[in-house]
Amino acid sequence: MAEKNDANATELMSATFNPHETAPLDVVFAQADPSTPYASYASSPNSFIQSCPSLKWGICGTGRICNDFTQSLKLLPHSVPVACAAMTSAASAEKFGEKHGISKCYGSYEELSEDLNVDIVYVGNVHVFRREVVEMMLNAGKHCLVEKPFACSHADAKFLFDLAAEKNLFCSEGMWTRYFPAVERVREILSEGGIGEVVAVNSDFHFPTNDSEKYPDSPLYSKKLAGGASRYAGPYPVAAALCCFPAFPDKIACAGVVDPDLGIDLAGSMSLSFPSPEIQAIDDSETKLLQAKGRGVASINFGFMGESEEETTIVGTKGRILIHSPAHCPTKVTLKSKMEGRGNTESVTWDFPLPDLTEDITNSGGFYYPNSAGLAYEAAAIARCIEAGKLETPQFTKEESLKVMEILDEFLRQVGLFEEEEIEEENRK
Numbered sequence: 001m002a003e004k005n006d007a008n009a010t011e012l013m014s015a016t017f018n019p020h021e022t023a024p025l026d027v028v029f030a031q032a033d034p035s036t037p038y039a040s041y042a043s044s045p046n047s048f049i050q051s052c053p054s055l056k057w058g059i060c061g062t063g064r065i066c067n068d069f070t071q072s073l074k075l076l077p078h079s080v081p082v083a084c085a086a087m088t089s090a091a092s093a094e095k096f097g098e099k100h101g102i103s104k105c106y107g108s109y110e111e112l113s114e115d116l117n118v119d120i121v122y123v124g125n126v127h128v129f130r131r132e133v134v135e136m137m138l139n140a141g142k143h144c145l146v147e148k149p150f151a152c153s154h155a156d157a158k159f160l161f162d163l164a165a166e167k168n169l170f171c172s173e174g175m176w177t178r179y180f181p182a183v184e185r186v187r188e189i190l191s192e193g194g195i196g197e198v199v200a201v202n203s204d205f206h207f208p209t210n211d212s213e214k215y216p217d218s219p220l221y222s223k224k225l226a227g228g229a230s231r232y233a234g235p236y237p238v239a240a241a242l243c244c245f246p247a248f249p250d251k252i253a254c255a256g257v258v259d260p261d262l263g264i265d266l267a268g269s270m271s272l273s274f275p276s277p278e279i280q281a282i283d284d285s286e287t288k289l290l291q292a293k294g295r296g297v298a299s300i301n302f303g304f305m306g307e308s309e310e311e312t313t314i315v316g317t318k319g320r321i322l323i324h325s326p327a328h329c330p331t332k333v334t335l336k337s338k339m340e341g342r343g344n345t346e347s348v349t350w351d352f353p354l355p356d357l358t359e360d361i362t363n364s365g366g367f368y369y370p371n372s373a374g375l376a377y378e379a380a381a382i383a384r385c386i387e388a389g390k391l392e393t394p395q396f397t398k399e400e401s402l403k404v405m406e407i408l409d410e411f412l413r414q415v416g417l418f419e420e421e422e423i424e425e426e427n428r429k
């Protein structure tokens with residue numbers, strides 16, 4: 001295997017950006033197409049996240065991911081959390097507000113929805129309440145960024161996206177992976193045909209929860225709160241597969257480990273096959289393959305019972321891409337281009353370091369979850385989209401969210417856990 005220091009890679013690596021440099025940027029993002037933020041990273045790295053337009057955020061929930069998202073906003077001078085709300089206690093909202101310098105702290109989500117100063121609500125409480133909370137925010141005229149999983153069923157997700165469209169509001173699932181420059185780079189390689197036609201994707205995400213959560217008194221293990229590995233970890237590898245294949249899978253074969261007492265899935269695996277949306281085959285003279293575009297397989301697995309390497313590999317007719325661990329929030333990508341002879345590749349790696357933390361972030365306790373500073377990429381992209389009048393982001397569309405939900409529904413159905421009516425009923429309690 002040859003290691004190549006590709007000129008492009010060197011250029012990108014030396015373009016490691018410092019988010020604390022003053023952004024000279026009135027111009028770059030005024031001109032930037034919100035669909036190509038990666039290009040902005042490459043051409044003007046020091047202002048990649050800093051120069052996004054202003055947006056006033058309301059934070060719905062005061063748990064761990066809400067902490068991390070709010071901390072990440074501190075990297076964006078123009079995106080400001082102006083209000084927060086807790087459903088479990090007003091004291092929790094006060095404590096959260098004090099920690100993050102947010103003056104409006106509400107003891108109910110209704111009050112947050114009525115705050116006229118809030119442009120967009122980050123919905124980061126447990127997902128079993130998605131339908132009622134997002135519906136409330138949309139009905140109050142708020143744009144919404146909704147943590148993954150977007151909802152607890154495809155039906156609920158469709159209902160909420162339709163409502164957002166009817167109200168002409170931005171609404172998106174927080175599939176933050178897609179906004180990492182490393183993933184933007186992957187999409188660029190794919191669209192340039194850098195690995196030929198994609199034929200397979202392998203993606204895993206197992207994180208251990210029994211050492212960090214009170215077992216079993218955590219929402220992760222609660223059937224009533226829609227716990228289970230497929231909803232907490234599953235969206236990432238499913239979305240990784242969908243990033244590479246445009247069609248909906250024609251076959252979904254699932255297996256899972258279900259805890260009979262808890263009634264939730266502790267681990268799962270899925271084999272997906274994707275049909276070809278284009279009937280004509282491509283006669284690729286280099287690979288001597290007759291390959292139908294978009295046809296391939298994905299193998300994904302996820303769980304709560306151990307810690308996996310957490311990588312995504314995308315295999316193409318002319319090479320492969322490795323999204324290094326942690327693949328759901330990656331900073332490193334390797335392209336292995338196929339050379340003559342089996343097993344021979346030429347490899348080039350790109351690093352996209354996370355933004356440095358501000359003192360404010362460090363002094364207020366930093367982050368709970370790995371690489372959460374990268375949530376700033378998502379927040380910045382959304383601010384750009386909203387300013388451009390877009391109702392979703394090109395990085396992760398509503399259509400893709402709906403596909404993820406449909407596949408997760410199917411997983412739960414095949415392992416005997418999907419009771420649509422029961423979940424919907426729970427949502428409304």
Ligand SMILES: NC(=O)C1=CN([C@@H]2O[C@H](COP(=O)(O)OP(=O)(O)OC[C@H]3O[C@@H](n4cnc5c(N)ncnc54)[C@H](OP(=O)(O)O)[C@@H]3O)[C@@H](O)[C@H]2O)C=CC1
Pocket residue numbers: 060061062063064065066085086087088089092124125126127147148149174176219225231232369
């Ligand atoms: N993108 C990412 O990297 C991550 C996303 N997530 C997603 O974010 C969501 C929340 O996860 P996380 O922050 O880790 O969860 P936490 O347990 O830290 O917080 C959950 C919040 O949900 C609300 N809640 C309401 N009822 C309950 C209940 N009975 N038990 C516990 N919480 C309750 C509370 O809201 P309140 O504060 O309003 O009272 C609480 O703060 C999940 O949907 C998860 O999938 C989680 C981790 C990382």
Ligand SMILES: O=C1OC[C@@H](O)[C@H](O)[C@H]1O
Pocket residue numbers: 207232233328369370
């Ligand atoms: O989305 C997530 O859910 C579970 C977490 O442990 C993980 O780090 C996170 O990104």
